Structure formats: structure tokens, C-alpha cells
Amino acid sequence: MAIVMIVAHRVFLLEICIFYIFSSGVESLPCVHPIVWSPLLQEHEVTENPENVNIPQINLNSSMPLIEADIAVELDRNAIGNESYFWKLPIPYILGDGLGLNAKAIILQTFEHFRLKTCIDFKPYDGDDAFLHLQKLDGCWSFIGRIGGGQNLSIGERCDSAAVVxxxxxxxxxxxxxxxxxxxxxxxxIHWEAMEPDAKHNFIKKNVEKDTFNTPYDYFSIMHYPPWFFSNDKNKPTISTNILHFQKLIGQTYDMSDNDIAKLNHLYNCTSSLALLDQCTFETLNICGMIQQTVNDQQWIHAFGGNIQGDHTLTHTNQNFGHYMLLNTSFGREGHVAVLESRYFHPKRKEQCLEFSFKMNGGPQDRLAIWMIMYEEDDAEQKAENVGVITGKEVKLEIWHLAHFQLQSNTKRFRYAFQGMLGETGAVKDGGIAFDNIILTETSCPMAVWHVHNFSSLLFSLLPNDKVISPCFIGHDGYGFGLVLKPHGGKVKGYTSIFFQLCSTKDDGKLIWPAINQQVLITVLDQTPDVLLRRSFSRSFVTKIDELHSGKPNTSAWHQPSMAGSYHQHCDCFRGPGYGWTKFISHVYLRRYKLIRNGDIFISIDFQDVSNLHQTERPIGSSST
Structure with a gap:
């Protein structure tokens, strides 16, 4: 670990940060020791995507008649038990042009989230009789259920977060x-005495027995009020839980709970996810229907425990070992391979993301290659495409890594395959290649993923304002970027800070500057093996033309880093000003869910052009046909 004292804070480069797994088309720039961090680094607080949005406070001045703070008044409407209020799927929508670019991008990402967790689907408006018209009106509010015609849903000022949407x-x-x-x-x-008389209607109990869907009361629901909503005294809650332990848990503003999803699936008769094609933890004997292709007498083994030291599914539990797939590379001949193919998949979209965990503790020349095999309807093999290769020399041994590979399917059916190849025979006694926890979704992969090793130790050992610096990554459009992580944010206890920076690359002269109208999406990934139970945490903002470098007048913060930034020896590159959140995520949330696992966290970073979302409004009554 390299430590450099700069003014009143320290900067760390973790040895593990030399290696990162990232999706196809993204590169990691060299990470060279020791780090030198410029005192000219500027950190700017982002106002978009605020934390803990107080919807009643935002809606105080709304001209819309509202009940329960954010429900537009159509009294006695409850989709529960009344099928006429259900939407027919997919749900048509229009994104109003008044919405900001970040809000529009968040809405579209939330649609993808619903597709992954449920069977709820959305489609652009095409002259439909009933549709959602998402607009930037005065506050955050919605009607209950389908009311017919163009139905407003307001994502107003300070409402642009995934949780509010x-x-x-x-x-x-x-x-x-x-x-x-x-x-x-x-x-x-309900503490009626702790609220003003005109606020009591917000706490009226519904007299509909079917509203529980035979699910337990959900303290974790994203639809639950926090304790202090409508309180007339900041020291007196309006809601207290009868079991004291849950008092601090109600009112979370991060993600839908398991029961939120269960109720939604029940209401709309969902039996499966729209976007999930496959997931496998290899805890069953049939290894999820995968097919062994024997080559050179090498085979993938359905392993239990062994020298790989525990599978990735169970390492967060009290069980020491579990199952995973293993290729022993300590015997056999150099160049020999073993292949494990998936079953057939019939894609509905052209884009899929393959995620898996892997570990390599053999020789530096051992290789793990990912293939995609596409077929026409007559079962003739159409095309075998190498998606990517991981080699032993690129990885930190003895720990599990996370990989994402973007697949592009243009045929009716396809398989994916894992091909392990032996490097120098016997380079490491009992060495091997292992993989586990496969997830295949019809979504985009994250653009880059930063593996922060031993994050739990950093929380224990680092001081407020100590920084951990990511390497630089290169995105799909050629822009370089990275993160600065403060495990202890400094200003407020109990939070981790994150700031995003542009990095210079050899191709900066070919790019468009300043890099504006780009959405920065930062996600701390939930590492639960079951993707349907994950509660990853994301925040985002969009780069703007009026964001100027405070130390360089008339220079955009998003200009070429060699102009707007400062030189950094550790990457032999320039890094621009930092934009992000001092209170990015609370330590409570990090620990409550599976965001920290085996002491590590994974942070995905996307830098995506969203300028195509400037004009999304459609004339009402128009149809594309």
C-alpha cells in the first residue's frame, strides 16, 4: 500500500487496484506506484439525485390536490380488488420534454428494473387510449391505478431519484x-397528537382486507412512511413501530423490497421476470443444464470445497464450502482446453449481459475464454464468437473477482460457453480456474466495475477524508474516467463519499469537448447470488455546460482533462475536477444488504451520452402506424 501525505489528508492506492473486470470495449489504464495526488483536486457537490427525499416537504406548495402527501385525488380508487384499475401490459408512456435529462434516464432505467424484477413492461406511446404521461410538474406525485386517457405522473424538482420514480x-x-x-x-x-389536525387524513387506514396480499407487514417497503412525516415536533414521530427494532428501518428510500415485488407480481399475475434468462449457483447436481464438451481429456469438475478454498455462493454464510465449476490446471499439457456450454436461449432482445464470479490460482498463462455460439432455426451452427479472455497474469490470485461480458445476439437461439485453457503445466501445485454464480439478463452490462478489496478494513483503519483512488477506465465513446472514494466522508459521520473524474487518454484529440449531456451513473453492487433479491444502490447526474472549473475561469469542468485537470503520476494521466456526493451512501445501508461481501465492494461506473433524450414528447393522439 502506498501512502502519500497531502495537506491534511492521505491518499491510498490499494495493491488490488491494478486489476479490474470490465465489460467488453472498456479498458483500464496502467496503475503505477507510487501515487502522487495533486492538492489542486477540486470536489464539487452534485445537487441532482438527492438523498432521503422528503416528498411531503417538496409537495407543500403543489397546486395538485393530494392525499397522503403524493397521491393525486381520485378518491376511493384502489387497484386492489378492482381489475378495471389494472394496466394492460405493456404500459404506454410519454416522457415530457420538461423533464431533465437525468430524470428521463432514471425513468428509463427504472423501467428496466421493473422488467428484471417483474413482468411489468413499458412501451413508448403510440396513440393508445390510456397511457402514463411522466412530466416535470409541481412535485412528486401520481394517481392510484389506471384512470384512462393521458394520466399525469409528476417527477418534479428534487424528485429525480430511482427510489422516488x-x-x-x-x-x-x-x-x-x-x-x-x-x-x-x-x-x-399512529401518534395523532404529534401532527396538525389538517394532516390526520394522511394516516387514515384502508378497510380493504385484500390489500395485504397475504404478505407480512413490510417495514422495509419503499411505500412506507418514515417516522417523522407530517410531525409538528421534530422530536415526536407520527409513526412508531410496535417492535422497537424496526423504528429506524421504516421509510427507506433506496429500492423496492422483496414484498413490494411479491405484491406487484401477485397483482399482475407475474410468473417470471421479463429480462432474466438464466442464473445458476451450481448447488444442484444437474449444473443448471450445462453441457460438458470433452477436449484433450480435460474437464470442468462440479467441485465442492477443495483447493480453490470455498465457492462464491456460500462465502458470506457460516458454511465453509459450496459448489462451483473447476478446471484443474496443475496437470495436462500446455494448450489443452475444457469447454462447458450452456443450454439454448431464445432471446427477445439483441443485447444480453453475462455476469459471473471467478477465481484463478494457477499459472499466469492460464486462460478463461467466453464464447457465444449463435444458431439459425434449422439448428445449423451460424457463428461462434469469442466475447473475451481473462488470463492468470491479469488477476489477483486467491480472491473471487466479478466479470461482466456484453453479448450481442442476432439469431433466434444462442448458447454461451466457458473455455478454460492450460498455460504452463504444473506452474502452481493444485492450481485451477473456477467460476460460479452465473447470471444472464437481457440488459446492458455496466460500462466499468471497480473492485475495492478489503473495504471493511478501510472503514476500520482510514481517517475522515482519506482517499482511495480508482484506476482510469475508457468507456464506449472513448472518454476516460475514474472515481475517488472516501470511505469516511468527513463532514458527516456514517457516510461514504464518491466523486467522479474524467481522465485523459491517448485519443482525447479525437473526442468532442466539453463532454456534456453525459449521464454519470455510479452503483454499489449488491453481491447476493440471486439477482431478483438484489438491492444495489445507484446515484446519477448529467454533465452540464454551465459547470465551470472554479480555479480556471471560463473553463468547463468537463473539458479535456489536460486543460481542466491536473497531472497524476500513478496513472501517468490528467484527472479533472471531482463531481459527486459527500453523503453518497450510508454505512448502515452498506452493511444491511449484501453490498459488502468478504470485506469487498464492487462499484460500477457508466458514462453514457443521453443527448438523444432532449426531445421525447409526442403529440397526443399520434401513432407511428
Missing amino acids: QHELLHALGFFHEHSRSDRDDYIT
């Missing part, structure tokens, strides 16, 4: 708040 969409899909369900008195107490 999810919350308002769930209202539009038919749900009231969790605190108003018919059995709530068994779980929470």
Missing part, C-alpha cells in the same frame, strides 16, 4: 402506502 410508479400501478393497510395497527402506532 419507483414509489410513484407503484402508486400508478395500484398501490397505496404501506402504513395505511388494513392490519397496520398490529405493527405500528
